[in-house]
Amino acid sequence: MKLTKWGYTRFNSIKAEFDHFPHSLVILRKIRNYYFINKIHWSHLDPVVETHHLEQMELLVNREMDLEENYLNRRLD
Template sequence: MMNVKITKWGFTRHNSIKAEFDLFPHSLVILRKIRSFYFVNKVHWSSRDPVVETHHLEEMELLVNREMGFEHYYLSRRQV
């Protein structure tokens, strides 16, 4: 199902990550850390990009958590 790919990412202040994705090259996504994983906090969406849907947000979260080594925590988050 992975249709979205990370093109660029970096850290911000306060345990946040800013990321750009190939399907949304003009939009900036901010992810914040809660417990042991990251979730999408904001999308600075550009009208030049397609509309970001829920399944895109879930893919973005999974990709970033996989990149950071937190995939296990992210996948088990609903079991808590």
């Protein structure tokens, strides 16, 4: 999966689009020092989003924002 497009929204949020789900918009919110998926505006034109897809999306966005280390160490906090 690849992050195809992203941009900032209000309130420390990011909207993102991914190549596997081109018709669905993913909203991520900043929690502590990393971004976490808040909601998905899922389109019936895309496949069903599963848990492993969510984790991959979060990792890609945090990597793009240079927060990958914070995201990977989140369970230690």
